[in-house]
Amino acid sequence: xxxxxxxxxxxxxxxxxxxxxxxxLLFVASSSFLFGSQExxxxxxxxxxxxxxxxxxxxxxxERRGIKDQRLLRVMATLPRHLFVPEEVRSSAYQDRPLPIxxxxxxxxxxxxxxxxxxxxxxxxxRVLEIGTGSxxxxxxxxxxxxxxxxxxxxxxxxxxxxxxxxxxxxQNVKLRVGNGYHGWAEQAPFxxxxxxxxxxxxxxxLWNQLREGGVLIMPLGKEGHTQQxxxxxxxxGRQVIExxxxxxxxxxxxxxxx
Numbered sequence: 444x445x446x447x448x449x450x451x452x453x454x455x456x457x458x459x460x461x462x463x464x465x466x467x468l469l470f471v472a473s474s475s476f477l478f479g480s481q482e483x484x485x486x487x488x489x490x491x492x493x494x495x496x497x498x499x500x501x502x503x504x505x506e507r508r509g510i511k512d513q514r515l516l517r518v519m520a521t522l523p524r525h526l527f528v529p530e531e532v533r534s535s536a537y538q539d540r541p542l543p544i545x546x547x548x549x550x551x552x553x554x555x556x557x558x559x560x561x562x563x564x565x566x567x568x569x570r571v572l573e574i575g576t577g578s579x580x581x582x583x584x585x586x587x588x589x590x591x592x593x594x595x596x597x598x599x600x601x602x603x604x605x606x607x608x609x610x611x612x613x614x615q616n617v618k619l620r621v622g623n624g625y626h627g628w629a630e631q632a633p634f635x636x637x638x639x640x641x642x643x644x645x646x647x648x649x650l651w652n653q654l655r656e657g658g659v660l661i662m663p664l665g666k667e668g669h670t671q672q673x674x675x676x677x678x679x680x681g682r683q684v685i686e687x688x689x690x691x692x693x694x695x696x697x698x699x700x701x702x
Contacts, residue, residue, distance in 0.1 A: 493536070493537070497524070498520065500519075504552075504554050505553060505554055510554075510558065512561045514588055519553065522583055522587070522612075524553065526608055527550060527578040527583075527605075529543070529544065537553070539553055540552050545604075548598065548694060549694065551581065551640065551693075555691065558673075560584055562675050563585075563638065563661060567588065570591045570635050571589045571635065571637070572592075572593050572628060572632075572653065573637075574595055574624035574640065575594075575595075576595065577640060579604070579605025579606070579608050582617055583614055583617075586614050586617050591617075592616060593634070594619050595621075596621060597624060618631075624696060625647045625650070625697075626647075627650045633655035634653055634658060636658055637650055637654050637659075637662075638661045639660070640662075640693065641693055641695060641696035642662070642667065642694070646660065646664070659676070659677055661674070661676075663693040670690050670692060673690075674688065
């Protein structure tokens with residue numbers, strides 16, 4: 444090869460490398476933009492799907508079955524229930540049925556959440572005690588309708604997961620505690636309303652004592668493995684004035700009820 448030919452080859456080598464480097468940079472940048480856009484679009488699509496599923500849930504499973512509290516309906520129409528359940532069941536988040544959340548526990552079906560919440564007749568200034576935080580979904584619904592919510596969960600793993608989700612949604616008027624719900628939260632009593640999301644054969648005396656005069660307590664009453672009755676108990680003159688509302692099946696309240 445002539446010296447001129449060798450010189451030409453030597454001059455072309457760095458030029459080719461530079462062009463190849465630029466091409467790689469452009470390819471990486473365009474790929475990042477393309478796939479980033481696809482991921483963003485996928486995220487937007489899933490949110491649209493969940494939003495439509497919530498709308499159908501409200502119409503078909505809640506409003507049509509008699510729930511009339513407009514504040515409650517607005518809350519459940521915007522609260523992302525799918526964030527409170529494991530990823531493997533998120534596609535079923537807006538179906539009207541319980542879903543597993545781990546540790547042998549479930550998140551209640553949307554209609555039951557709405558029905559129990561409406562029975563509390565919350566106006567916005569109440570201090571509410573919830574026994575059985577579970578996924579935190581019912582907690583979030585209560586927090587949107589009351590002034591302050593105190594929630595007790597006996598399973599630490601569930602309480603921690605609920606706390607993460609509530610923080611993600613920037614819900615701040617909730618205090619969580621890991622402990623035996625049978626004993627309530629005496630330091631924060633009295634409460635205007637108490638919701639027990641697990642079944643017991645009778646109203647736990649410690650919880651009744653923490654309910655203020657004129658307050659309302661909602662819970663499934665009955666034995667484990669049997670159909671229970673969802674009851675509303677009003678505290679009038681210290682007495683339990685009980686109304687039965689619906690047949691339900693809930694997991695049992697663990698702890699002191701066995702004593």
